[in-house]
Amino acid sequence: MANLNTRWRKENTYDAIVVGSGIAGGWAAKELTEKGLKVLVLERGGPMPHITGYKTATLDPWETRYPLGRLPDAEMKAKYPAQQRTGYALTEYTQHLFVRDDENPYEEKQRFDWIRGYHVGGRSLMWARQSYRHSPQDFEANAKEGIGVDWPIRYADLAPWYDYVERFAGVSGRKEGLPQLPDGVFQPPMEFNCVEEVLKKGVEARYPERRVTIGRTANLTAPTEEQLALGRGKCQHRNRCIQGCPFGAYFSSNSATLVAAERTGNLKIRPNSIVTTILHDPKKNRADGVRILDAESGQEEEFYADVLFLCASALGSTWIMMNSTSSRFENGFGNGSDQLGRNIMDHHLGVGAQAEAPGFEEHYYSGRRPNGVYIPRFRNLGDAATKKDYLRGFGFQGGAGRPSWTRAIGAPGLGADRKAELTQPGPWIARLGGFGEILPYADNRVTLNKDKKDKYGLPTLTFDASIKENEQKMRKDMIATAMEMMEAAGFKNVQPVDGDYAIGLGIHEMGTARMGRDPKTSVLNAHNQVHECKNVYVTDGAAMTSASCVNPSLTYMALTARAADHAVNAKKRGEL
Incomplete structure (x- = not known):
């Protein structure tokens, strides 16, 4: 033995x-x-x-x-x-x-x-x-x-x-030169679509401290x-x-x-x-x-x-x-x-904003980019201008796109006119979702x-486990800042997103x-x-x-x- x-x-x-x-x-x-x-x-x-x-x-x-x-x-x-x-x-x-x-x-x-x-x-x-x-x-x-x-x-x-x-x-x-988001060894960035370019231009014009970049993926x-x-x-x-x-x-x-x-x-x-x-x-x-x-x-x-x-x-x-x-x-x-x-x-999420982006009905994009836009943290960076009534901060992930024929699933409508409508993409929708730190x-x-x-x-x-008061305060700010950035871009029908969240959902x-x-x-x-x-x-x-x-x-x-x-x-x- x-x-x-x-x-x-x-x-x-x-x-x-x-x-x-x-x-x-x-x-x-x-x-x-x-x-x-x-x-x-x-x-x-x-x-x-x-x-x-x-x-x-x-x-x-x-x-x-x-x-x-x-x-x-x-x-x-x-x-x-x-x-x-x-x-x-x-x-x-x-x-x-x-x-x-x-x-x-x-x-x-x-x-x-x-x-x-x-x-x-x-x-x-x-x-x-x-x-x-x-x-x-x-x-x-x-x-x-x-x-x-x-x-x-x-x-x-x-x-x-x-x-x-x-x-x-x-x-x-894309390298951005931000101390709160250190640059790295990157391959060429993926491209914005036309509505995301408008988002970047509008946000950075009104809020110079906020940078809209492409996701690092x-x-x-x-x-x-x-x-x-x-x-x-x-x-x-x-x-x-x-x-x-x-x-x-x-x-x-x-x-x-x-x-x-x-x-x-x-x-x-x-x-x-x-x-x-x-x-x-x-x-x-x-x-x-x-x-x-x-x-x-x-x-x-x-x-x-x-x-x-x-x-x-x-x-x-x-x-x-x-x-x-x-x-x-x-x-x-x-x-x-x-x-x-x-x-x-974990990271708490599920809050932000979405809006319609009219005026781009003649535009579409090629392929299905597996990436979105990213807005790095701009709160509590060590100066009085960015200080809030909570600790740490959040970023935003999101982007803009046009829904496909799948938008019709569960919706009313029949016949040739309905089929013809669905051969065209839906309206441009922009979305930003907050991604916040949990202490x-x-x-x-x-x-x-x-x-x-x-x-x-x-x-x-x-x-x-659960999020606490600090994260709850941050979530309110995530909604407010997402909405104000959508408005700064000139988008319409800006709506808050306040979704369900429990620890673990950020995976x-x-x-x-x-x-x-x-x-x-x-x-x-x-x-x-x-x-x-x-x-x-x-x-x-x-x-x-x-x-x-x-x-x-x-x-x-x-x-x-x-x-x-x-x-x-x-x-x-x-x-x-």
């Missing part, structure tokens, strides 16, 4: 284990393998081969079972009560990418929209691809305002890594030789990104980082592997590996490594750490600070629920294992290492100390690349 155990351990031992294959996990795999480590990626979901796995990527509207691919209400209610809350993402086109809530339940003391996809590539196949850097002000705000804890790093620590990941991933955008507009060599191509402006891109035009683990990792010969991906426990060696005070539950066979197995990267998404990584209790970590792995599961952040609150938290189990018999999560869960300077008040150090166990790194959204008001995925990439570099060097020095 001893010989069998020795052989089993040898066969299941790697230099590094990466848990999760989404945006952070893909980057960890790429960086560690390219630096010479033998790496095992454990993904709880099934395979998703690049190109062939995107089974609806070329599906046309008339080939779906239901109009616009909208699933029946009864099916949504029974299988996807939480996943459907996006209001747009879960359709017949994307059903295979979203988890079934009846099989993967959770509890909500207050409404929490936990949107998930379990498959190789994770949410890197489902993300909106907006890619912005956090600014120097974002890394300093907590310390200056006495909120939460101070980031243990500053913008200068991450700036070269932002350059590095932007260059590889491919981000198109991880869709290739001028692929580099490195990107072409990976099999990636230029964006075709189909706007079917969430169905998977067979052109590899948008950045995902499947089209980019995992491809690069596999080409090193140092990577093994094991799908259907649910990591349940971090194995801890109390004598050495290091993680020895992980225990998994095979999602297909139901069998448990253990894998071993010197270095462990948790990249299972903020809440996935937090679940693993909470579930990994021992005599050393009675309250969850690395949770001596009692901060594990606390400080849940880290210790009582916004998630806990492990051992009484309620998922389909595998594993504990689930219970959420208790940017963050903060549940935050970085910090003090092990008594944080879970991770400046290199994303668990304070209490240095060979475990957490580089997904759990690590975030504050949220900023910009999409966070680019920061996850930069943090992961930086942490992987640190891990390899630390391993060489014998520190891990």
Whole structure:
């Protein structure tokens, strides 16, 4: 038996284990393998081969079972009560990418929209691809305002890594020279349409401090030789990104980082592997590996490594750490600070304005640009002119377009005249939606629920989180400023948008294992290492100390690349 155990351990031992294959996990795999480590990626979901796995990527509207691919209400209610809350993402086109809530339940003391996809590539196949850097002000705000804890790093620590990941991933955008939205390494920007040009001109004329730019998106507009060599191509402006891109035009683990990792010969991906426990060696005070539950066979197995990267998404990584209790970590792995599961952040949205833009009826646009306009933060920038009665700020995402024939679904009308009307596009509509920062609150938290189990018999999560007074004040300002900018552009019938929102709907869960300077008040150090166990790194959204008001995925990439570099060097020095 001893010989069998020795052989089993040898066969299941790697230099590094990466848990999760989404945006952070893909980057960890790429960086560690390219630096010479033998790496095992454990993904709880099934395979998703690049190109062939995107089974609806070329599906046309008339080939779906239901109009616009909208699933029946009864099916949504029974299988996807939480996943459907996006209001747009879960359709017949994307059903295979979203988890079934009846099989993967959770509890909500207050409404929490936990949107998930379990498959190789994770949410890197489902993300909106907006890619912005956090600014120097974002890394300093907590310390200056006495909120939460101070980031243990500053913008200068991450700036070269932002350059590095932007260059590889491919981000198109326009340099604007704004300190609150640092410029990066960009491919040529996508173009405004005619109404968006009017929006830009009108807003910037009346409000010089507000800049209207094109979104910075991880869709290739001028692929580099490195990107072409990976099999990636230029964006075709189909706007079917969430169905998977067979052109590899948008950045995902499947089209980019995992491809690069596999080409090193140092990577093994094991799908259907649910990591349940971090194995801890109390004598050495290091993680020895992980225990998994095979999602297909139901069998448990253990894998071993010197270095462990948790990249299972903020809440996935937090679940693993909470579930990994021992005599050393009675309250969850690395949770001596009692901060594990606390400080849940997201971005609050669903408010803004829309308006009609008459006078452009003879104009249309070519293609379906998978991007929109962006208005960077212009509140609380450190001067009296931008100061408001709340902390932090928000940006706007939006754009202008003309509705297609689908505007007729559910509307009255019959006959030849109705058909003729629908051969023409609808009126120009402009929209701006606010995207605001949520502060880290210790009582916004998630806990492990051992009484309620998922389909595998594993504990689930219970959420208790909400936005507070600061965010409510910000939302009122988001509506007011969106309306005044629509009016400044000369648009008509300006209407406020004040939609439904609960934490999670921004699909940017963050903060549940935050970085910090003090092990008594944080879970991770400046290199994303668990304070209490240095060979475990957490580089997904759990690590975030504050949220900023910009999409966070680019920061996850930069943090992961930086942490992987640190891990390899630390391993060489014998520190891990």
